[in-house]
Amino acid sequence: MPSPDWSAPTAAGPLHARVVLPGSKSLTNRYLVLSALAGDVSRLRAPLRSRDTLLMAGALRTLGVGVEDVDDGDWLVTPGRLVGGGVVDCGLAGNVMRFVPPLAGLADGPVRFDGDEGARVRPMAPVLEALRGLGVEVDDDGRGGLPFTVRGRGSVRGGTVTIDASASSQFVSGLLLSAARFDEGVTVRHDGKAVPSLPHIEMTVETLRDAGVVVDDADVHTWRVEPSEVNALDVQVEPDLSNAAQFLAAALVTGGTVHVPGWPQYTTQGGDFVREVLDMMGAEVVLDRSGLTVTGGDGILGVDVDLHDSSELTPVVAALCALADSPSVIRGVAHIRGHETDRLAALRAELSGVGADVQETDDGLRITPKPLRGNYFRTYHDHRMVMAAAVLGLATPGVVVEDVGTVAKTMPEFTSLWDRMLHERVAAGA
Numbered sequence: 001m002p003s004p005d006w007s008a009p010t011a012a013g014p015l016h017a018r019v020v021l022p023g024s025k026s027l028t029n030r031y032l033v034l035s036a037l038a039g040d041v042s043r044l045r046a047p048l049r050s051r052d053t054l055l056m057a058g059a060l061r062t063l064g065v066g067v068e069d070v071d072d073g074d075w076l077v078t079p080g081r082l083v084g085g086g087v088v089d090c091g092l093a094g095n096v097m098r099f100v101p102p103l104a105g106l107a108d109g110p111v112r113f114d115g116d117e118g119a120r121v122r123p124m125a126p127v128l129e130a131l132r133g134l135g136v137e138v139d140d141d142g143r144g145g146l147p148f149t150v151r152g153r154g155s156v157r158g159g160t161v162t163i164d165a166s167a168s169s170q171f172v173s174g175l176l177l178s179a180a181r182f183d184e185g186v187t188v189r190h191d192g193k194a195v196p197s198l199p200h201i202e203m204t205v206e207t208l209r210d211a212g213v214v215v216d217d218a219d220v221h222t223w224r225v226e227p228s229e230v231n232a233l234d235v236q237v238e239p240d241l242s243n244a245a246q247f248l249a250a251a252l253v254t255g256g257t258v259h260v261p262g263w264p265q266y267t268t269q270g271g272d273f274v275r276e277v278l279d280m281m282g283a284e285v286v287l288d289r290s291g292l293t294v295t296g297g298d299g300i301l302g303v304d305v306d307l308h309d310s311s312e313l314t315p316v317v318a319a320l321c322a323l324a325d326s327p328s329v330i331r332g333v334a335h336i337r338g339h340e341t342d343r344l345a346a347l348r349a350e351l352s353g354v355g356a357d358v359q360e361t362d363d364g365l366r367i368t369p370k371p372l373r374g375n376y377f378r379t380y381h382d383h384r385m386v387m388a389a390a391v392l393g394l395a396t397p398g399v400v401v402e403d404v405g406t407v408a409k410t411m412p413e414f415t416s417l418w419d420r421m422l423h424e425r426v427a428a429g430a
Helices: 025-037 051-062 094-104 117-121 125-133 170-181 198-210 242-254 270-280 308-322 334-338 343-353 383-395 404-409 414-428
Strands: 016-018 042-045 066-070 074-078 087-089 110-114 137-139 148-151 159-163 186-190 222-225 234-236 257-261 284-288 291-295 304-306 328-331 357-360 365-368
Touching (some): 025 042, 025 051, 025 094, 025 170, 025 198, 051 087, 051 094, 087 094, 094 110, 094 125, 094 148, 094 170, 125 159, 125 170, 159 170, 170 186, 198 222, 198 270, 198 308, 242 270, 242 291, 242 383, 242 414, 270 284, 308 328, 308 334, 308 343, 308 365, 334 343, 343 365, 383 404, 383 414, 404 414
Parallel strands (some): 016 257, 042 234, 304 328
Antiparallel strands (some): 042 074, 066 074, 110 148, 186 222, 257 291, 357 365
C-alpha cells in the first residue's frame, strides 16, 4: 500500500545542524552475504536496517542462515548448510536480486526469486547467463529477469565468464561475493561499454579481502577470486555516504552549515564524491577528524559533472541544479534508466513539473533553472526521488511528495531526520 503524501518543509533561514547517518546499505548487504559463507559466526555492528537490508537478511534466513538481532541493533550471522525449497523476496533491491542467486547455487535445492512489479523489469540477464556458464541451472522462461528459479545442487563448479556489466556494477559484485566457495573460484571479465559505479566493485573487492579471500584485480575489467575459506567478520558499518547527499545539499540551498560526524577519511563508497560536487557548486567543504562540514554561500553554481561512478547522487544533484543560478549538465548516467525507475525520465518529468527546463540527453540531463513553483512530486517507488523532492522543498513552498514511505528502502527514518535538521536550525539561532 502506498504511504501518505508528505509536504516537504521549507527552510525559513540558514541551517545549523548536525546529522548522524545510519549505516551503509551497500556495505551492510555485502557483509551479510560474506557472513553467510564464513566459517564461524560474524558480528555486524550498527548495520543499516532498511527495507533493502531486511530483505537481504530475510533472503539469507530463507537459505538457512541465522541472522539474529543483538544488543543495540547489531546482527549476529551464523552460517550453516544452505538449503533450497524457499522463495526469496527481492522487493526492489538490486543487491538482493543480483547478490543472492550465486549464493543460491550453493544450496541443496531449488530457490525461487521474485519481487515487486517494478523489479521484474530490472536487468538480470548477464548474471543469469553467467551462472549458467559456471554450471548453475537457472529457469527463467527466457525472460532474463524476475521471476526465476536457481536450482542449487550444493556446489558450483565456477570458472571463467565474460559478461557485459555496462548496465550495473552489481553484475560483477554478485558473482565475486560467493566465488570463494565455488570449486574453481571465478574469473569475471567485462566486455562492453564502461562499467558504471566502479567504486562499488572496489568495495566488493575490499570486503572480500577483509574476509581473507584472495582477489586479483590487477588487470583492467578482469577480477579473479581464488577458491578459499571465508573468515568470520567483526565489523563496524560505515555511515551511508550516498544518503548524506540531501542533508549536505541543504547547507548549500539555505546558506547554512551541516555537519556529519564519522565521515571516513578513506572509503570505497561512491557517495564520497558528493564532497567534490558540492565544492564545484560553491560550498565550503571541510573534512577533518570530527567528520564532514559543508557550508553554503550566497548561491548555487551550475555545473558540468560526470556522475558515472557515483550515479546514486544524480537525483539530489539534479535538484540542486534546478535551484542553481546557471545551467548544468549531468553526464555519464545512462544506466540509471534501469534503476528503481527510469530515473532520467522521472527527474525530467518532476523537475519540469516544478518549473525547471530539463532536457534528457543520451547519458544524462541538461538543466536550465527557471523560477520554481510548488507542485505534486511523484516518486515512482524510488527512494532517491523522495530525497530530491525534499531538497527542492527547502526553497520551494508547496512541494508535496507522493508516497514518502518509499524512502524506507534505504532510510526509514528520513523524514524524522529531515525535520530534526530543520529544528536544529531554530535552536541554533536562539
